[in-house]
Amino acid sequence: MLPRGETMGKGDNRKRGRKAEPSKWSNEIIGIILIAVGLLLFLAVVSFTRSDLPVWKIGSTFADGDEASLPRQNFIGSIGALLGLAQVSLFGKAGFLLPIALIWFGVVKLVFDGRLWSRTIIGFSVLIISGSVFMQAVFAEPGQILGPGGLIGRALAGFPAVVSSDGSATTSSGLLIPLIGKWGTIILSACFYLVSLILLMGQRPIEFLKGTFSLAGTGVDKIKEHREAKQAAGEKDATRAREREKEKEARRKEREEKIAAKEVEKEAESPQTELPLRETPAPQIIDASQRRVEAPKPGAKPFERKSKEHQSLSTEGFEDYELPGFDKLDEVEETEESPEANRDVLLATQKNIVDTLRSFGIETSPGDITRGPTITRYEIYPSVGLRVSRISQLEADIARATRAERINILAPIPGKDTVGIELANNEKVAVPLRELLQDPDFSSAKKRIPLALGKDVYGKTVIGDLAAMPHLLVAGATGSGKSVCVNSIIASILFKFGPDELRFIMIDPKVVEMQMYNKLPHLVVPVVTDPKKVVAALKWVVNEMEKRYRIFAKCGVRNFDGFNQRERPEKEEVEVEPEPEEEPDQEEIDAIAEALESGDLGPEAAEDEIVPDEDEMPDRFPYIVVIIDELADLMQTAPADVEMNIARIAQKARAAGIHLIIATQTPRADVVTGIIKANIPCRVAFQVSSQLDSRVILDSKGAEKLVGKGDMLYLPPGSAKLERAQGAFVSDEEVERLVDHCSAQAEPNFAEDIQKSIESGAFDDGEDEVSDADEELIIKCIDVARQEQKCSTSLLQRRLRLGYTRAARMVDILEQRGIIGPGDGAKAREVFVK
Secondary structure, three states, rough: OOOOOOOOHHHHHHOOOOOOOOOOOOHHHHHHHHHHHHHHHHHHOOOOOOOOOOOOEHHHOOHHHHOOOOOOOOHHHHHHHHHHHHHHHHHHHHHHHHHHHHHHHHHHHHHHOOHHHHHHHHHHHHHHHHHHHHHHHHHHHHHHHOOOOOOHHHHOOOOOOOEEEOOEEEEOOHHHHHHHHHHHHHHHHHHHHHHHHHHHHOOOOHHHHHHHHHHHHHHHHHHHHHHHHHHHHHHHHHHHHHHHHHHHHHHHHHHHHHHHHHHHHHHHHHOOOOOOOOOHHHHEEEEOOOOOOOOOOOOOOOOOOOOOOOOOOOOOOOOOOOOHHHOOOOOOOOOOHHHHHHHHHHHHHHHHHHHHHHHHHEEEEEEEEOOOEEEEEEEEOOOHHHHHHHHOOOHHHHHHHHHHEEEOOOOOOOOOOEEEEEEEEOOOOOEHHHHHHHHOOOOOOOOOOEEEEEEEEOOOOOEOOOOOOOOEEEEEOOHHHHHHHHHHHHHHHOOOOOOOEEEEEEEEOOOOOOOOHHOOOEOOOOOOOOOOHHHHHHHHHHHHHHHHHHHHHHHHOOHHHHHHHHOOOOOOOOOOOOOOOOOOOHHHHHHHHHHHHHHOOOOOHHHHHHOOOOOOOOOOEEEEEEEEHHHHHHHHHHHHHHHHHHHHHHHHHHHHEEEEEEEOOOOOOOOOOHHHHHHHHHHEOOOOOOOOHHHHHHHOOOOOHHOOEEEEEEEEEOOOOOOEEEEEEEOHHHHHHHHHHHHHHHHOOOOOOHHHHHHHHHHOHHHHOOOHHHHHHHHHOOOHHHHOOOHHHHHHHHHHHHHHHHHHHHHHHHOOOOOOOOOOOOOOOOOOOO
């Protein structure tokens, strides 16, 4: 970096891009040396005092006696004393400029890699000399050995003449003062001083002053413009505000006139007065999470066994069957926490919600607060004319303001005129199954197959009736509480029904979920775990359903309850030695076994072989509950057969006393198909991962906002209103105690014939499913194959105008019956009929 105005010398003429040859002494070395020398000189002159002298018998002339005796204080020592004496002696007080000049030269060399031009050196020389002359002319006094300008200042300026008291005058010495006087010397030295500064700094004082004044004037103009613009904006805002006030006043007057006109019209039309507006009721805090359950008496049970009249299924081993009592479940611990303990926190959260809505321009009033086991519902009353959809749009903002884990907005709450905002509780309270079983609603006679599902937000128990549902779909992600819900459903059934009143068919493709129930005497067959045997088990249920309907038709009853409650003919007593009473349940099993052995399970079977005689007809049918724990695995192995059989059971089995409970943790559209959903209107949804899964289960969103651990949405039968509840909790130890009690009352009574048929796949014979219409089509296919002496799917499609699926099925049936040979790649199948 060079001072302004300096250019390269002649020696710098070279081509662009060519580097200069390095000098013998690089600029860095010279710069460091100059800076070091400058610092030494600066420290020497700064710390120089008269006490530093004499040194080596030098400077004794300038040292006073007292000061000479003091210890030396110079920073650089003896050399520093001499250097300081030299600077002060030569330049006086202007000697400080010499080390500053050397330091500056060093910085130019070291930092800016510049050159020291003669103009720079001359400028500093003129600066130092003019400074010495100026200090000598201003501050020098006669009689001093060295003045403030040093030897150079004394030689160039000299001392001014002084007039003594007797009138004599001393002659002035030096060069400038005798010639131009003291003031002339001051003016001339100041002029040279300023010129040297211009040479060194490269700045012109006049231009600098002009630029300074111009910049100051520009700043003043900007300040004036800003003030004028601010004043104009204020006047414009004030004008707009006055115009808005006028418009508001005009609209207010217009409204008042309209209201007054309407009141006049009403008074003219009817003398009745208007009813006052409904006032918002005072908010209440309802703590529904508290457990207030009275301890039952020892040995108490939810249900008692009914009389054994006309109980033909009460086989030997079931007559003394006793239902389990409450003691099989853990005791319910009562909580002593008062609702007042959380009152301040609940009110503060509600106020935060109201304030957040107000900040977005939505006026609301606080309503009731209901603290449930898992969530707390805050109710708010929207102002008149407010659309509740505006509150729903602020769901994310309310969640941010309340720092909630999960939030759900009911706009409005079904059956109420308030909007509900549901926030998850920090501490969740479990709902034990025993608390639900002790509720009077569970033992009510109105519910034929009661299921203890949980407790809703308001603390009311949620008890379902499987007979009214009549089928149930339970879905949720892993760990959301689905398996616990299935266990609580099974436990609820075991508390009311014995093995002669209700039978289970449990299907568990996951193998480990239902193995504990294998000891139950309620099972028709052991828990089915092989997905390949599930289709056969479902087909047995379908055939059992068809059999029951034929028996109902023969007896002239319409449904399951009508058959069990029908009037039975009294049997005449015979004094002969009675034969051992046949077990009705065994009769039913024998009838099914005969049907299996004969293969007459479908519509082709003769009615006489399916429907027993009046004497052999059972007095009473038990309920049959089919529980499928994981539907997704079954839909991957045999989707068409599983879907068809589930659809048939769901469509027709209600009146036959057969009910279906399906659970899945993969609620996809290809698992829970439209046919299955259409026939299972009652559903329970636990937490899922996406809104799409929620729509698959419930046909609406909401399940993705649940907090897990039993938090569920329940869709009751015949209702489109979703109920949020906390699912019942039953531990594995409680289930094991319950199963042990049931198995101790009676041994498992499996239908061995049915079990063998299912394991052998007797129900899975595709030929048994051929209908009369298919049989006619098969005859036509045989004629085509005999005429053409070849057979293929495409041939049957063209000749009989069939679809691909049906034509391929016909080819498979012809191959099974031995009419055509097996396929061999692209070759035509061999026809065995000539």
